[in-house]
Amino acid sequence: MSPLIVFGVIAAYFAMLMVISYFTSKKSDNDTFFTGNKQSPWYLVAYGMVGASLSGVTFISVPGEVGNTAWTYLQFVMGNMVGYAVIAFVLVPLFYRLNLISIYEYLNDRFGMKSYRTGASFFIISQTIGASFRLFLAALVLQIAFFNAFGIPFWVTVFITILLIWLYTYKAGIKTIVYTDTLQTTFLLAAVVISIVVILQHLDLKIGDLYGVVSSNPMSKIFEWDWLSNRNFFKTFLAGVFITIAMNGLDQNVMQKNLTCRNIKDAQKNILWFSVTFFLSTMLFLILGILIYEYAGSHNIAIPERTDDLYPLLALNYFGILAGTVFLVGIVAAAFSSADSALTALTTSFCVDILDIRKKQSSQKNIRQYVHIGFTLVMFTVIVIFNAFNDSSVVSAVFKVAGFTYGPLLGLFAFGLMFKQKINDKLVPYICILSPILSLVLDLNSEAWFNGFKFGFEILLINAMITMIGLWMLTQRKNTVITNSN
Structure with a gap:
């Protein structure tokens, strides 16, 4: 694809985001940035969350991963x-x-201040890593499609990409994102639908042939019953339940949008309708995955070593200008809708949870803006480092990392909701640090220790259980001390 076309697409897309930012940031303040003044229509939030949840990871990695694990990802969904x-x-x-x-x-x-700061810190670590992984994919595509033609290094591509995101979010934050997410979701879903139609045309197939092509392909296998496999249905399904609770329900990035709705009922309608749309959207990406492998096979195109590269390779070099353009729009939309909300959520959490910005009446806005700039630079650094060391599927990498960093969060909230006991708040940080370390040791040695058993996404559950056991030990120890003193 011509670099000039790529530049035109990016420029036009960014111009639309800036227009939305201009209108949504009028009379904005910190409440606007953090909560959207709690005036967001639920249906707008629900629709926009689809793009943010799918992200560049789904857009690129899920279709490519079909060649490795078929449709077993649907068990997770x-x-x-x-x-x-x-x-x-x-x-x-x-x-x-x-x-x-x-x-x-x-x-x-x-629980207390130590638990509070610990939970917020684990979110900040988790979100920084996850958002950086997702934005890395978009920067990589832009590098291939545009910046390589001019000999521009990857770090410059990353810097420009994240700078654009900072520009349209720094004034109104979450209020702007609620509206930009609707635009980005539309482009993302349009991109995958148009890609499917274009591939069918290249394969001389009609829409009516789609079911037969998908159902007859061995890659459409959904269920895996082998207990030793890390894609086993029960392990993957349960991991899907608890990773969603941890990475969405206990994630400031996602819940900040839900909390902009006017009331509880609107927020609940938002979540339920979003979940249905998310499931159907994932099905589209899995269908696309089968089609790109069908296309590669029929045209004798070698499958890249990294399956993440297959869809970009075909879209930008084989499908024609229309498909290449919509792919580019889709990946940019996916990356921006994920990264912009992550940047806003990180800024919110650090300002509220770590700095307690509400006590600093005279300088709240300045502090928030400095923090926003700071996290922009942090994400830039993490992406550059990740590019130097990445050697695995980004889908697996994102959820694997989340299994270790979201586990303590899930354990803290689960213990708080399930039990009424008080705990020794001062020791909570040590429990939450020890839990991921023990989980990592189990994960690295599971095959040798458990007769070939491999942990998958369910490592999150092990992590959370270790955290809860540690919290219970703190509770019992405190009770014992009280009994002895009496």
Whole structure:
């Protein structure tokens, strides 16, 4: 694809985002940035969240991963649906009742300041890594499609990409994102649909042939029953449930959008309708995955060593200008919709949870803007480092990392909701640091220790359980001390 076309697409897309930013940032303040003044229509939030949740990871990695694991990813998404129901009927009412800006304020009310700061810190680490991985994909595509033609190094591509995101979010934050996400979701879904249609045309097939092509392909296998496999249905389904609760319900990035709705019922409708749309959208990406392998096979195109590269390779070099253009728009939309909300959520959490910005009446806006700039630079650095060391599928990498960093968060919230006991708040940080370390040791040695058993995404559950056991030990120890002193 011509670099000039790529530049024109990016420039036009960014111009639309800046127009939205201009209108949504009028009379904005910190409340606008953090909560959108709690005036967001639920249906707008639900639709926009599809693009943010799918992200560049889904857009590129899920179709490519079909060649490795077929449709077993759908087992995970089935679990997601149950997780979203838990979020809608358990977590949303809790957070609205407490009138929270940051959801980690709950940990302060339930356990104490150490637990509160620990939970927020684990979110900041998790979100920084996850968002950087996703944005890395978009920067990589832009590098191949445009910047390589001019000999521009990758770090410059990353810097320009993240600078554009900072420009349209720094004034109104979450209010702007609610509206830009609707635009980005539209482009993302249009891109995958148009890609499917274009591939069918290249294969001399009609829409009516799609079901037959997909159902007859061995890559459409959904269920894996082998217990030793890390794609086993029960392990993957349960992981889908709890990763959704952890990475969505206990994630400031996602819940910040839900908390901009006018009331609890609107927020619940938002979550439930979003979950249905998310499931159907994932199906589209899995269908696309089968089609790109069908196309590569029929045209004798070698499959890249990294399956993440297959869809970009075909879209930018084989499908023609239309498909290449919509692919580019889709990946940019996916990356921006994920990274912009992550940047805003990181800024919100650090300002509210770590700096307690509400006590600094005279300088709140300046502090928020400096923090926003700081996280922009942090994400830039992480992406550059990740590019130097990446050697695995980004889908697996994102959720694997999340299994270790979101585990303590899931354990903290689960213990707080399931039990009423007080704990020794001062020791919570040590438990939350030890838990991922023990989980990592188990994961690295599981095949040798457990007769070939491999952990998959369910490592999150092990991590959370270790955290909960540690918290219970703190509770028992405190009770024992009280008994002895009497």
